[in-house]
Amino acid sequence: MYDFAYHKPTTVADAVKILSADPEARPISGGQTLLPALKHRLNKPTAVVDLSGIAELKGIRREGDRLVIGALAKHGEVANSPEVKAAIPALAQMASTIGDTQVRNRGTIGGSVSNNDPAADYPAAVLGLDATVVTDKRRIAADDFFQGMFTTALEPGELLVAIEFPIPEKAGYAKMRNPASRYVMAGVFVARTKSGTRVVVNGAGPGVFRQAEMETALAANWSADAVAGVKQSPDGLNGDIHGSAEYRAHLVTVMAKRAVANAG
Amino acid sequence: MTVVTPFEGIGASVKRKEDLRFLSGRGRYTDDINRPGQAYAHILRSPHAHAAIRGIDLAAARAMPGVVAVFTGADMVGLGGLPCGWQIHNKDGSPMAEPPHPVLAQGKVRFVGDAVAVVIASTRAAARDAAEAIEVEYEVLPAVATMEAALAPGAPAVHDGVAGNLCYDWHIGDPAVNAAAFQGAHKVVEFELVNNRLVPNAMEPRAAIGDFDPTTGDYTLYTTSQNPHVIRLLMGAFVLQLPEHKLRVVAPDVGGGFGSKIFHYAEEAIVTWAAGKIARPVKWTADRSESFITDAHGRDHVTKARLALDAEGRFLALHVQTLANMGAYLSTFSTSVPTYLYATLLAGVYTTPTVYAEVKAVFTNTVPVDAYRGAGRPEATFLLERLVDVAAREMGMDRIEIRRRNFIPNDAFPYQTPVALQYDSGDYVATLEEALKVADWAGFEQRRQAAKAAGKLRGIGISTYLEACGIAPSAVVGALGARAGLYEVGTIRVHPTGSVTVLTGTHSHGQGHETTLAQLVTDRLGVPLAQVDIVHGDTAKIPFGMGTYGSRSLAVGGSAMVKAMDKIVAKARRIAAHLMEASVEDVEFDRGTFRVAGTDKTKSWGEICLTAYVPHNYPIEEIEPGLDETAFYDPKNFTYPGGCHICEIEIDPDTCQVAVVNFTAVDDVGRVINPMIVEGQVQGGVAQGIGQALLETAVYDENGQLLSASFMDYQMPRANDLPPVSVATHTTLCTHNPLGVKGCGEVGAIGSPPAVINAVVDALRDYDVRHIEMPATPAKIWGIIHAGQRLAAE
Numbered sequence A: 001m002y003d004f005a006y007h008k009p010t011t012v013a014d015a016v017k018i019l020s021a022d023p024e025a026r027p028i029s030g031g032q033t034l035l036p037a038l039k040h041r042l043n044k045p046t047a048v049v050d051l052s053g054i055a056e057l058k059g060i061r062r063e064g065d066r067l068v069i070g071a072l073a074k075h076g077e078v079a080n081s082p083e084v085k086a087a088i089p090a091l092a093q094m095a096s097t098i099g100d101t102q103v104r105n106r107g108t109i110g111g112s113v114s115n116n117d118p119a120a121d122y123p124a125a126v127l128g129l130d131a132t133v134v135t136d137k138r139r140i141a142a143d144d145f146f147q148g149m150f151t152t153a154l155e156p157g158e159l160l161v162a163i164e165f166p167i168p169e170k171a172g173y174a175k176m177r178n179p180a181s182r183y184v185m186a187g188v189f190v191a192r193t194k195s196g197t198r199v200v201v202n203g204a205g206p207g208v209f210r211q212a213e214m215e216t217a218l219a220a221n222w223s224a225d226a227v228a229g230v231k232q233s234p235d236g237l238n239g240d241i242h243g244s245a246e247y248r249a250h251l252v253t254v255m256a257k258r259a260v261a262n263a264g
Numbered sequence B: 001m002t003v004v005t006p007f008e009g010i011g012a013s014v015k016r017k018e019d020l021r022f023l024s025g026r027g028r029y030t031d032d033i034n035r036p037g038q039a040y041a042h043i044l045r046s047p048h049a050h051a052a053i054r055g056i057d058l059a060a061a062r063a064m065p066g067v068v069a070v071f072t073g074a075d076m077v078g079l080g081g082l083p084c085g086w087q088i089h090n091k092d093g094s095p096m097a098e099p100p101h102p103v104l105a106q107g108k109v110r111f112v113g114d115a116v117a118v119v120i121a122s123t124r125a126a127a128r129d130a131a132e133a134i135e136v137e138y139e140v141l142p143a144v145a146t147m148e149a150a151l152a153p154g155a156p157a158v159h160d161g162v163a164g165n166l167c168y169d170w171h172i173g174d175p176a177v178n179a180a181a182f183q184g185a186h187k188v189v190e191f192e193l194v195n196n197r198l199v200p201n202a203m204e205p206r207a208a209i210g211d212f213d214p215t216t217g218d219y220t221l222y223t224t225s226q227n228p229h230v231i232r233l234l235m236g237a238f239v240l241q242l243p244e245h246k247l248r249v250v251a252p253d254v255g256g257g258f259g260s261k262i263f264h265y266a267e268e269a270i271v272t273w274a275a276g277k278i279a280r281p282v283k284w285t286a287d288r289s290e291s292f293i294t295d296a297h298g299r300d301h302v303t304k305a306r307l308a309l310d311a312e313g314r315f316l317a318l319h320v321q322t323l324a325n326m327g328a329y330l331s332t333f334s335t336s337v338p339t340y341l342y343a344t345l346l347a348g349v350y351t352t353p354t355v356y357a358e359v360k361a362v363f364t365n366t367v368p369v370d371a372y373r374g375a376g377r378p379e380a381t382f383l384l385e386r387l388v389d390v391a392a393r394e395m396g397m398d399r400i401e402i403r404r405r406n407f408i409p410n411d412a413f414p415y416q417t418p419v420a421l422q423y424d425s426g427d428y429v430a431t432l433e434e435a436l437k438v439a440d441w442a443g444f445e446q447r448r449q450a451a452k453a454a455g456k457l458r459g460i461g462i463s464t465y466l467e468a469c470g471i472a473p474s475a476v477v478g479a480l481g482a483r484a485g486l487y488e489v490g491t492i493r494v495h496p497t498g499s500v501t502v503l504t505g506t507h508s509h510g511q512g513h514e515t516t517l518a519q520l521v522t523d524r525l526g527v528p529l530a531q532v533d534i535v536h537g538d539t540a541k542i543p544f545g546m547g548t549y550g551s552r553s554l555a556v557g558g559s560a561m562v563k564a565m566d567k568i569v570a571k572a573r574r575i576a577a578h579l580m581e582a583s584v585e586d587v588e589f590d591r592g593t594f595r596v597a598g599t600d601k602t603k604s605w606g607e608i609c610l611t612a613y614v615p616h617n618y619p620i621e622e623i624e625p626g627l628d629e630t631a632f633y634d635p636k637n638f639t640y641p642g643g644c645h646i647c648e649i650e651i652d653p654d655t656c657q658v659a660v661v662n663f664t665a666v667d668d669v670g671r672v673i674n675p676m677i678v679e680g681q682v683q684g685g686v687a688q689g690i691g692q693a694l695l696e697t698a699v700y701d702e703n704g705q706l707l708s709a710s711f712m713d714y715q716m717p718r719a720n721d722l723p724p725v726s727v728a729t730h731t732t733l734c735t736h737n738p739l740g741v742k743g744c745g746e747v748g749a750i751g752s753p754p755a756v757i758n759a760v761v762d763a764l765r766d767y768d769v770r771h772i773e774m775p776a777t778p779a780k781i782w783g784i785i786h787a788g789q790r791l792a793a794e
């Protein structure tokens, strides 16, 4: 990796100050995405701002009909949290399947959602549950937050502070892993919330997206059979050495059925 | 009270002596070694598959902080290139094309990863920073990334002067006899298949440290090698022109090789040569990304085959045409793999009276391809065992029955095949029967129905295979083009108090030799295992050796030790005879005790050893003091392990993922020295075989960029990809080595891939599928299962 300065602020305000002053500085949370990129010299930040000492970014708590998860919550913490398991078991289950034990003990929800890797897990839950992304400046609805491959509504220097998840009536997730990387090859998150029924696809396309036809089918009839008949179009989906867009489109329907079954 | 010592000799599953250091993180690998004043090398590699180098500007790099030196191919003019160890001849008798393989590129790069320049600096990071400051002006040339592209008329030439990118066009067998046998056959089965290209991925990446002592002119190379003496010979004699007495090669603990660490690589020559140039030690350690694009890859064949059968399903003739990818340059043993390690195996366990094989080796703009666990034999086995299944189906015969009908019978040994080899022993019916029993072949239909009820497609596949290892008789391989002998060397040093140090020319990089070889000594000399040490991997300590590959360490290296122990026992009996005042013919030796036959007069091993080194009461006129012996053992034949592998899989028709639910391996590896280690070797080999069959493949794009260049895209088998593997052995002894051993290092990787694919094809019996290429990925299986639906939708 290239040389960089290292900062370890203890408040969001201090972190934002450093990041705003230097557009080439990067925040680091669990480092599970940023560190490999640095080691491969794919990234050359002037400074790395370590968020791990900021208490405001930590914690998982229930606030009325919402579950608030701090940006620094590690995948392992989300997976094992009694609050998450009680309120949104599908989210805890999802977290328990991200990467491997080492990754789950380092990687954070804030890092994952800010990064918006199209093959990541969490963005599907954030969009599927109609969550709100809370930053140091504002509140952003999930529908506005994810903007395609590795792109989000976050502005340079803006920090993701927490994610507020409305507690759904039902939610379920299913994915097929990419055989090599074990990131998501095609996944579907389904949820029935007060604001409606959502079906979100991850892994298969260049970013997470809502599957409108499946949402309609599921809203009318919450059952695996309802989505089984809906075919995903391969147009615009990813195709690579692991599988064609057509194969991924097929998997979307399979995963949608399984997600509904998992939701119960 | 009698003290019962646990049996530690031949046949005992003693725990591995080396595991304490390996499992507690205290192994000492090349990268763990640091020499005083050491500098670090970083190698600038070609980003292009094929390009002419129009200029290299080193000024900026040389001015970077910490840089000691920067070298390019221009600095190495006059030194040799990396040699190829095996010369193959074309059908017409002319020698193969053997273009130069420069250590650092000379005007041209030929694959992504080809070494262009080396930066040596005081830290790794400084060397890498400076390498980025080197400006290379490339003129990108059209590349040939596949054999098909390389053989197309008018294809760009990988090497000037190598017509049609053809390294050789070789054959074995009698074409006229073969062609005649196809005439009037009841049926001819034609078949084409690919043997997928693999990246070896040893756990420890390659590393090398060059060290130079200006006061003596001595060079030392520490390297991740399976055969340090071979590296000393190749690098000293052919590349750097250093005599053996001035060059020491040390291969310390090595974290896996699987063949990829047999070969002499450019980096070894670079660090050794550069250490002399700058009079400082120079260290290079590959990172994983570098391993993907510089470690020799494995397999990569495309084959067409025809099998002639009579009406009863007996094989009459086999004709095979194979294209073998060499990559951009000839790696050390690359040329022997698709010829003498492949085509000579095409009789398999069957009595096919005539086999004719034609092999074309092809240059492409890809990483060099060379031996990888099994080397040639997995390719032969995959071809045969798929072909036999296809033939059975097309003849309407049972898969087991067609095999039985063609097996070489037990009374036919020694059995001369039509492709040069003479098998000494085997019992193919016995390994088949046992495997069928262990795998409960008879109960499969029930399991298939149960799976079907649960919505799964279940299949079972079998492979009855044979391989040739324990390589190899020197005169035979010499006649076939090998440029080296393939004997092995063992020195047994008996110390005055009776403990033993063995110096072996083989090398252990995961196989457990420090245990298995010590068991040979314990068994023969009666010395407890704790008092036997195996030393390997250092040309300054070990007289000579050809190293470890081709499952040769026990069959050849162990046999050399037996010969040395024979000499020791003969001498020790003379000493014992003197002490017991008996004639030497009357002295018997059995595991630590010398006895005058028929009496209770005995001397212990310890007493004889002490006498040999403290020769007070000693026949000094007739016998020299001391009790060390060295032996060279040149094998009389290859060894022929074989057996039967059965694989059972389930396909989820929704995702089309394959789960291996059961795997049975019943192998004949000759005498088993340590059953636990044999089981581990077979399991590891099967894991690699399942990896090849279902998961792994190296994919290049048409420009010669490796797409599967990291674990993000190259799928190594993980624990949850692998089933429990039931391992059993059925022994017939090797008839021509003193231990009766055959070798177990490669059987797992050789026998398993066709068993897996046969199972996948069997699971898809309701679909129109004759063959599925490796790896049988979910995407490929989806293509088969859903092709009908998709066609209807279009």
Ligand SMILES: Cc1cc2nc3c(=O)[nH]c(=O)nc-3n(C[C@H](O)[C@H](O)[C@H](O)COP(=O)(O)OP(=O)(O)OC[C@H]3O[C@@H](n4cnc5c(N)ncnc54)[C@H](O)[C@@H]3O)c2cc1C
Pocket (backbone or CB within 6 Å): A026, A027, A028, A029, A030, A031, A032, A033, A034, A035, A051, A071, A097, A098, A099, A100, A103, A106, A107, A108, A109, A110, A111, A112, A114, A115, A117, A119, A120, A121, A122, A154, A158, A159, A160, A161, A182, A183, A184
């Ligand atoms: C072997 C391996 C396997 C993996 N498998 C999976 C998988 O199956 N599924 C999956 O979803 N993920 C997987 N990951 C990724 C993992 O989940 C990462 O933890 C996650 O992508 C990033 O989280 P992090 O805390 O490590 O972020 P970091 O690496 O620290 O940062 C990632 C990016 O986000 C930015 N960032 C971090 N925190 C904030 C913040 N609070 N506000 C604004 N920007 C921020 C950083 O600047 C950086 O650009 C895997 C990773 C590895 C190494």
